[in-house]
Amino acid sequence: MLFRSTFLYSELFLISFIRISNTLKYLFVPENDEFFDNCSNQPSNVLNIHGLFDMSHFIIRRQDDIIYMSGNSTYNWNIQPLDRVEVSFQLFKFDRIAWLQTPFGMTIRDMCPVLFDEPQYWYKYWTKYITNKDDFKGKCPDQGKNLFYEPFSLNLFIELTGLPLNGRYKVVMTAKAFSPNNEERETSICVEVEGQFERLN
Ligand SMILES: *[C@@H]1O[C@H](CO)[C@@H](O)[C@H](O)[C@H]1NC(C)=O
Numbered sequence: 001m002l003f004r005s006t007f008l009y010s011e012l013f014l015i016s017f018i019r020i021s022n023t024l025k026y027l028f029v030p031e032n033d034e035f036f037d038n039c040s041n042q043p044s045n046v047l048n049i050h051g052l053f054d055m056s057h058f059i060i061r062r063q064d065d066i067i068y069m070s071g072n073s074t075y076n077w078n079i080q081p082l083d084r085v086e087v088s089f090q091l092f093k094f095d096r097i098a099w100l101q102t103p104f105g106m107t108i109r110d111m112c113p114v115l116f117d118e119p120q121y122w123y124k125y126w127t128k129y130i131t132n133k134d135d136f137k138g139k140c141p142d143q144g145k146n147l148f149y150e151p152f153s154l155n156l157f158i159e160l161t162g163l164p165l166n167g168r169y170k171v172v173m174t175a176k177a178f179s180p181n182n183e184e185r186e187t188s189i190c191v192e193v194e195g196q197f198e199r200l201n
Protein backbone atom coordinates (compact mmCIF):
# COMPACT_ATOMS: atom_id res chain seq x y z
CA MET A 1 0.00 0.00 0.00
CA LEU A 2 2.76 2.33 0.94
CA PHE A 3 4.54 1.48 -2.27
CA ARG A 4 1.45 2.11 -4.36
CA SER A 5 0.77 5.54 -2.95
CA THR A 6 4.38 6.59 -3.44
CA PHE A 7 4.11 5.45 -7.01
CA LEU A 8 0.91 7.40 -7.48
CA TYR A 9 2.48 10.57 -6.12
CA SER A 10 5.49 10.31 -8.33
CA GLU A 11 3.28 9.74 -11.33
CA LEU A 12 1.14 12.76 -10.50
CA PHE A 13 4.26 14.77 -10.05
CA LEU A 14 5.51 13.63 -13.44
CA ILE A 15 2.25 14.56 -15.16
CA SER A 16 2.14 18.02 -13.66
CA PHE A 17 5.80 18.54 -14.47
CA ILE A 18 5.20 17.71 -18.12
CA ARG A 19 2.23 20.08 -18.24
CA ILE A 20 4.20 22.93 -16.70
CA SER A 21 7.14 22.45 -18.99
CA ASN A 22 4.97 22.13 -22.10
CA THR A 23 6.17 25.23 -23.90
CA LEU A 24 4.40 26.81 -26.83
CA LYS A 25 6.49 27.75 -29.83
CA TYR A 26 5.72 30.80 -31.94
CA LEU A 27 7.00 32.73 -34.90
CA PHE A 28 6.59 36.49 -34.50
CA VAL A 29 5.20 37.94 -37.74
CA PRO A 30 5.81 41.70 -37.90
CA GLU A 31 3.01 43.98 -39.06
CA ASN A 32 5.06 46.81 -40.52
CA ASP A 33 7.18 46.30 -43.66
CA GLU A 34 9.82 48.63 -42.21
CA PHE A 35 9.72 46.55 -39.01
CA PHE A 36 10.39 49.46 -36.60
CA ASP A 37 7.65 51.83 -35.49
CA ASN A 38 7.82 55.04 -33.49
CA CYS A 39 6.54 54.81 -29.94
CA SER A 40 3.40 56.91 -29.65
CA ASN A 41 3.07 60.10 -27.58
CA GLN A 42 6.70 60.56 -26.66
CA PRO A 43 8.37 63.82 -25.59
CA SER A 44 10.97 65.23 -28.00
CA ASN A 45 13.96 63.89 -26.04
CA VAL A 46 12.79 60.33 -26.72
CA LEU A 47 14.30 59.36 -30.06
CA ASN A 48 13.15 56.70 -32.53
CA ILE A 49 15.23 54.15 -34.47
CA HIS A 50 16.88 56.96 -36.45
CA GLY A 51 18.16 58.45 -33.21
CA LEU A 52 19.93 55.18 -32.57
CA PHE A 53 21.18 54.43 -36.08
CA ASP A 54 21.51 56.26 -39.36
CA MET A 55 19.56 53.76 -41.42
CA SER A 56 20.07 55.31 -44.86
CA HIS A 57 22.32 52.42 -45.95
CA PHE A 58 20.35 49.75 -44.15
CA ILE A 59 17.92 47.79 -46.29
CA ILE A 60 14.77 46.25 -44.82
CA ARG A 61 12.81 44.15 -47.28
CA ARG A 62 9.81 41.97 -46.70
CA GLN A 63 8.80 38.81 -48.51
CA ASP A 64 5.65 37.16 -47.18
CA ASP A 65 6.09 36.90 -43.44
CA ILE A 66 9.87 37.18 -43.43
CA ILE A 67 11.85 40.40 -43.06
CA TYR A 68 15.25 40.51 -44.77
CA MET A 69 17.90 42.96 -43.60
CA SER A 70 21.25 43.93 -45.07
CA GLY A 71 23.66 46.81 -45.52
CA ASN A 72 25.23 48.94 -42.85
CA SER A 73 24.07 51.39 -40.23
CA THR A 74 25.92 54.15 -38.43
CA TYR A 75 25.55 54.37 -34.69
CA ASN A 76 24.00 57.75 -34.04
CA TRP A 77 23.12 58.04 -30.37
CA ASN A 78 24.98 60.92 -28.77
CA ILE A 79 25.97 59.43 -25.42
CA GLN A 80 29.35 58.97 -23.78
CA PRO A 81 31.57 55.89 -24.32
CA LEU A 82 31.54 54.87 -20.64
CA ASP A 83 27.82 55.27 -20.11
CA ARG A 84 25.79 52.38 -18.85
CA VAL A 85 22.97 51.60 -21.25
CA GLU A 86 19.87 50.06 -19.73
CA VAL A 87 17.58 48.34 -22.20
CA SER A 88 14.14 46.97 -21.58
CA PHE A 89 11.76 44.96 -23.69
CA GLN A 90 8.09 44.82 -22.79
CA LEU A 91 5.28 42.94 -24.51
CA PHE A 92 1.89 44.65 -24.91
CA LYS A 93 -1.37 43.16 -26.15
CA PHE A 94 -4.10 45.07 -27.95
CA ASP A 95 -7.31 44.45 -26.06
CA ARG A 96 -10.35 45.85 -27.93
CA ILE A 97 -9.55 49.55 -27.47
CA ALA A 98 -6.15 49.86 -25.86
CA TRP A 99 -2.68 48.44 -25.50
CA LEU A 100 -2.27 46.61 -22.22
CA GLN A 101 1.02 45.61 -20.68
CA THR A 102 1.55 41.84 -20.33
CA PRO A 103 3.77 40.17 -17.72
CA PHE A 104 6.32 39.31 -20.41
CA GLY A 105 9.30 41.60 -20.40
CA MET A 106 12.90 41.93 -19.41
CA THR A 107 15.37 44.62 -18.47
CA ILE A 108 19.09 44.43 -19.14
CA ARG A 109 20.75 46.78 -16.69
CA ASP A 110 24.05 47.06 -18.57
CA MET A 111 23.62 46.14 -22.22
CA CYS A 112 26.99 47.04 -23.76
CA PRO A 113 29.13 44.25 -22.24
CA VAL A 114 26.57 41.60 -23.27
CA LEU A 115 25.76 42.89 -26.73
CA PHE A 116 27.58 39.95 -28.32
CA ASP A 117 26.81 37.27 -25.74
CA GLU A 118 25.93 34.14 -27.62
CA PRO A 119 23.02 32.72 -25.64
CA GLN A 120 21.06 35.99 -25.78
CA TYR A 121 18.06 36.59 -28.00
CA TRP A 122 19.47 39.83 -29.42
CA TYR A 123 22.66 38.00 -30.41
CA LYS A 124 20.77 35.21 -32.15
CA TYR A 125 18.51 37.61 -34.05
CA TRP A 126 20.69 40.65 -34.59
CA THR A 127 24.26 41.20 -33.38
CA LYS A 128 25.44 37.80 -34.65
CA TYR A 129 25.22 39.22 -38.18
CA ILE A 130 27.42 42.23 -37.52
CA THR A 131 30.65 41.40 -39.34
CA ASN A 132 32.88 44.00 -37.65
CA LYS A 133 31.84 43.02 -34.12
CA ASP A 134 35.48 42.69 -33.04
CA ASP A 135 35.79 46.49 -33.31
CA PHE A 136 33.66 47.07 -30.24
CA LYS A 137 33.51 43.92 -28.20
CA GLY A 138 32.61 44.60 -24.61
CA LYS A 139 31.43 48.14 -25.12
CA CYS A 140 28.87 50.05 -27.12
CA PRO A 141 30.04 51.56 -30.39
CA ASP A 142 31.23 55.16 -30.41
CA GLN A 143 28.98 57.65 -32.14
CA GLY A 144 29.63 57.62 -35.89
CA LYS A 145 30.84 54.02 -35.93
CA ASN A 146 29.59 51.99 -38.86
CA LEU A 147 28.12 48.54 -38.29
CA PHE A 148 28.34 46.18 -41.24
CA TYR A 149 25.94 43.30 -41.62
CA GLU A 150 25.98 40.09 -43.52
CA PRO A 151 22.52 39.79 -45.10
CA PHE A 152 20.13 38.05 -42.73
CA SER A 153 16.47 37.24 -42.29
CA LEU A 154 14.59 37.77 -39.10
CA ASN A 155 13.13 34.51 -37.89
CA LEU A 156 11.83 35.50 -34.51
CA PHE A 157 11.04 32.19 -32.88
CA ILE A 158 10.09 32.34 -29.25
CA GLU A 159 9.04 29.77 -26.70
CA LEU A 160 6.73 30.60 -23.86
CA THR A 161 4.93 28.74 -21.15
CA GLY A 162 1.58 30.03 -20.01
CA LEU A 163 -1.39 31.44 -21.83
CA PRO A 164 -1.54 31.17 -25.60
CA LEU A 165 -0.83 34.37 -27.54
CA ASN A 166 -3.66 35.44 -29.86
CA GLY A 167 -4.28 38.74 -31.62
CA ARG A 168 -2.23 41.91 -31.95
CA TYR A 169 0.89 42.42 -29.91
CA LYS A 170 3.72 44.88 -29.78
CA VAL A 171 7.15 44.79 -28.25
CA VAL A 172 8.34 48.13 -26.91
CA MET A 173 12.10 48.50 -26.60
CA THR A 174 13.49 51.39 -24.59
CA ALA A 175 17.12 52.31 -24.00
CA LYS A 176 18.35 54.78 -21.40
CA ALA A 177 21.90 55.89 -20.83
CA PHE A 178 23.44 56.72 -17.47
CA SER A 179 26.65 58.58 -16.73
CA PRO A 180 29.27 56.96 -14.47
CA ASN A 181 27.59 58.94 -11.62
CA ASN A 182 24.32 57.26 -12.52
CA GLU A 183 22.67 60.39 -13.88
CA GLU A 184 20.35 59.71 -16.75
CA ARG A 185 21.35 61.33 -20.05
CA GLU A 186 18.98 63.76 -21.69
CA THR A 187 17.96 61.59 -24.63
CA SER A 188 16.62 58.07 -24.63
CA ILE A 189 15.44 55.69 -27.33
CA CYS A 190 12.04 54.09 -27.80
CA VAL A 191 11.18 51.75 -30.65
CA GLU A 192 8.24 49.45 -31.07
CA VAL A 193 7.51 46.50 -33.29
CA GLU A 194 3.95 45.37 -33.84
CA GLY A 195 2.95 41.92 -34.98
CA GLN A 196 1.20 38.64 -34.38
CA PHE A 197 2.38 35.34 -33.00
CA GLU A 198 1.93 32.35 -35.25
CA ARG A 199 1.72 29.18 -33.22
CA LEU A 200 4.04 26.41 -34.43
CA ASN A 201 3.10 23.49 -32.16
C1 LIG B 1 8.35 58.69 -36.77
O1 LIG B 1 8.83 59.88 -36.24
C2 LIG B 1 9.61 60.64 -37.16
C3 LIG B 1 10.24 61.81 -36.44
O2 LIG B 1 9.57 62.16 -35.28
C4 LIG B 1 8.71 61.07 -38.32
O3 LIG B 1 9.46 61.82 -39.24
C5 LIG B 1 8.16 59.82 -38.98
O4 LIG B 1 7.26 60.17 -40.00
C6 LIG B 1 7.45 58.94 -37.97
N1 LIG B 1 7.12 57.69 -38.61
C7 LIG B 1 5.90 57.18 -38.58
C8 LIG B 1 5.71 55.88 -39.27
O5 LIG B 1 4.98 57.73 -38.02
Ligand SMILES: *[C@@H]1O[C@H](CO)[C@@H](O)[C@H](O)[C@H]1NC(C)=O
Nearest residue numbers: 057058059070071072073146
Ligand atom coordinates in the same frame (compact mmCIF):
# COMPACT_ATOMS: atom_id res chain seq x y z
C1 LIG C 1 26.73 50.52 -46.91
O1 LIG C 1 25.65 49.87 -47.54
C2 LIG C 1 25.27 50.46 -48.78
C3 LIG C 1 24.00 49.78 -49.24
O2 LIG C 1 24.11 48.38 -49.19
C4 LIG C 1 26.40 50.33 -49.77
O3 LIG C 1 26.05 50.94 -51.00
C5 LIG C 1 27.64 51.02 -49.19
O4 LIG C 1 28.74 50.82 -50.04
C6 LIG C 1 27.95 50.48 -47.81
N1 LIG C 1 29.01 51.28 -47.22
C7 LIG C 1 30.21 50.78 -46.96
C8 LIG C 1 31.18 51.74 -46.33
O5 LIG C 1 30.49 49.62 -47.18
